[in-house]
Amino acid sequence: MTIVVTGATGQLGRHVVAGLREKLPAGQIVAAVRSPEKAANLGVEVRKADYDRPETLATAFAGASKVLLISGNAVGHRVPQHQAVVDAAKAAGVTHLVYTSAPHADDTPLVLAPEHKATEEIIRASGVPFTILRNNWYTENYVQNAQQAIATGVLIGSAGAGRVASATRADFAAGAVAVLTGEGHEGKVYELGGDVAWTFDDLAGEISTIAGKEIRYRNLTADEHRAALVEAGLPAETAGFVVALDQNIAEGTLAEVTGELSALIGRPTTPLGEGLAAALKEA
Template structure:
């Protein structure tokens, strides 16, 4: 019986493996998977088993999962393809007789208008219907998502958006990874759905203040209308679809959909979540 972690060539999956080891998992009991094992050679050097697992190749999924395994299913990054990809992992876990699936979902996935939630909602429904024990981790926003704004602040001294008075209770990716490791190692979390977020919901003026501290110049936040933001983004070179997604997300933030602070993440990891300014500075320094 092993803990199988998918997508470990990505930043979250690789951190989950490290947090499992930090939490006392024996390297031999951890299976790190990715589309290409060459990309996770550094994990093999830690003593963990590595295996190919490609969401679009069911045979690789079946080969990587065995009876009794706990499968940490890191949600896919290909929007529009996630449901069939996740279905393939759930089906393989069921066929193999896996002990549990731990899935990284989205905030309030079953009852929200959050633009990123629909595929997660369907995946949660698939998990409920599968008969495989599961734990759902509804990961909130990652602090690292705002690293690109640091470069903009450094260059222009200004950030523009349409989030209004909306707030974001982000946490560092390492916080979410640690939660996944804790849950994967503890069967008492079976059947639970956890709403994970940072302890504090920051505002966009506070984002500008945090960036000011990192870049060493004053950065301000300017709130614009959604229509103005769309034109600004398109003028900066974003295509219509990507620009529209960013505007929709700011609308979700304006509506309060990413500002909840239920405290589940801190309770699971046993410590306060990483403060936003600290996490953002660390993410920038790690680039």
Template structure:
């Protein structure tokens, strides 16, 4: 039996593996499902088993899982193709008779009513229909979704959103990774769903203030219409379909869909979640170090 992490070379997957190792799981009991063996070489160097497979090639998934494995399927990042991809992984896991199938979905699960949630809802339905012992990790927003786009914010002194005064209960990506490791190594998590989010919901006015505090610059929040936001995003080179998804997410934020603070994340990781301002401060320091280098 192994603990198997799909998408293991991605940002979240690698953090999950780091957390498993930190929790004392022997490297030899961890398997990483990856597409690129060369990219995964650092994992192999740690003694982690590599299982080469591709969500887009169902035939490669036949050897990805073993009977009794505890599996974390990290959702694919190709919006519009994920239901088919996830279905292939679910079929392979069922055929292998895995002991646990954890899935990183989205906050709200079946009640999430925005476009980005559609494929997550469909995937949960497929998992339920499969009969696999499941754990739904309904991840809320990563603070890094915003701090990863700091360069234009710092350059223009402005945070732009069509979320109005909506609030986001985000947490650091590492917090969500720790939760995944907790359910993969603990007991009592089968056939359970967790609504994972940060302890405190913040507004974009507060986010702009945190960036200002960390950078020493004047940073203003500009609430714009969805149409204006879409124009800015596409004008900056964001592909129109993805820009439309981002605008729709902001509308969901305005409706309060990413503001829930159930406390599940803090309970699973055994500590408070990482405050937004901490992640912002780290990101500003990193951005400045990078520009200086």
């Protein structure tokens, strides 16, 4: 058995490779990456794989029995990139394709979902046996928010009382490892997230504990939030994306707690404060 992990030098991919190495001989693991020189320390075979260069994918997937497709980070370009990966996996005779998607990708207003929905449709149409991992938000995504809040004493946002069932990248990676090394996961769609759905008041409380001083959450209107982000130096397009995501959170799109991730990994997911504190130390 050979398992190929795409995007293996990314923040999630590195955790997946490390987790696979704990369960399998290194010779059964391949890191498929755009820049092989960045993967020298992974301890597994490295192959070049560029989503924008399909010819590299055929070589990267040669002999693979399983492929983990970690979604690309080029928003707006992911559908053709993912199409190339699925086509290459099918051509290589891959018997199990695992994809990291978004919560309820086929039926949600989440701003990030359309490209994931399209990719899921491509995978289903390919005929390759698959598992869809619909990952909720990463706790580490709030590192910059926490840093700014510690500096100013205020956590700003426009998510209202919306909740986020986040987990750490290590938690989600462990879920992927469980699927890649386990049996009976073909054809399944997992809605993965943390065991607790927290509010931004909760987030401010955890940042307060980490910082040793009081941090308050200030809920803004969408327009106020956008203006504050632009004033802080974010490009208008990025600010608009952040605000749209907060509006999604306010609508409850990231609040679902399913328990499926903790069931897959055989332990509770990492608590918000613990995960955030670790991420801040690494930042």
